[in-house]
Amino acid sequence: MNPDHPSFEDLSAHYDGEAPEWAEHVAGCASCTSRLGELTTLTDTIAQAPPGRVPGDEHGDPVARAIETADTPFGHGAGQGGGTRSGDPVRKGEQRRRWVLAASAAAVVIVSIAIGAVVASKGPHRQMTRDALAPSAPERSDRATGGGVDAAAVAVVVGGELGMVPDRAALVTRVAADLRAGEQRRSAAAPDSPVPAPPAPAQGVVGARPCEGEARGDPGDRGEVVYQATAEEAGMSAVVLAFRSVQGPDSVTVELRARSDCRLLLQGAIP
């Protein structure tokens, strides 16, 4: 064991797993162990403090605004005809007001493109578009109602960002409510049409959503995905998925999984 104490830089690097040569000393040194505890408290505090703002609440959809402003082949708004160019500072205030006004138009364009891609997806390019869209669907939420309908897979309800999940019961209750709302929205959109059958878990869809593949790799009956959302659990970003059983009695399994490694954090069932 090295009799000398590590410098704070060495100890900090050891804490991050970047200086393993100090492991033996630290393990046998009460002073270093104490200091390591302070580092743990500090880094946990930094890592777990929640952000102060939910994205996109106050000024419309920031992504749509950015695409509109960017003046790329995808955006055809503020940047064209003498607007901002790459490298120019973004003018706050007036720029923001223009973004807000442009957001609704951009959202309409983007949703139209998404729906068009799905409805007419026969060619390989559009198939790629639909598949590429799938993982981002949790963020494409309808915040006003707490649940939207995934444009890329009509039977999948998108719950958006659910925030902190206090426990399993709350998770199940929220997902059940969002599923009911999604069902009502579909019925309202096509009152004379039968509710479309949920898509079979075709190979092109399986594993397309975050953690879906890992969920299907675990034991249990998992039919098609009927719900997806994002959430937060103990300071971690998490993914919410719900699967409707296709083999046994009609029931929905709700799962909360860590986004980083997809390990199962909570599981419940909606009868």
Next chain:
Amino acid sequence: MTCAGPVPERGAGSVPERGSDEVLVTAAKGGDAVALDALLRRHHPRLLTLCARLTGNPTDADDACQETLVALARGLDRFDGRSSFSTWAYRVTTNTCLDELRRRRRRPVPGLLEDPPSLPGGSDGPDDPAETATRRIDIDRALGRLAPEFRQAVVLRDLCQLSYAEIAEVVDVPVGTVRSRIARGRALLLPLLSGTGTSSGNPITSAERPRP
């Protein structure tokens, strides 16, 4: 929420997964507006979290994040894929935030760092909204005391959970510099968050190396 997210790690020669960043980038470069939207939307929450920590101010964070999204959309054609999209996005974000901080230096920030922050504790627990808000303000104030390069290194490590090598790639400095900046930033934060720091509003740019 942390700004750490699923950063796809792929071995050489492996096939990009459907819906991966790589697939979205390729589609977006080809003019697929939906893919660009999906790509930015996927990364937006963690980039906003990173901006919030680096700027210490929700309004500046919103502005910096908006600039970042615009820069990513504009610069996608120049993204060559040698690093992951996440790494590139972090780099654009940190550069944008540093620009924001430089601009902010030229204007006063009322009320910033008037009181020494204290370590959270002794309250009703992590679900107490008041305690949560206090903790966030304390951390933002403490981080605001650090010089930007220290703040950047600490946030990328402790909030985004990047490795030293990844941070070096994002910040474009040697790994040894990253190691030093993280240690010095943490050494400065420890007394600030335990309530023993000074209350002056000047950014701290150097630190005495503390003894274990």
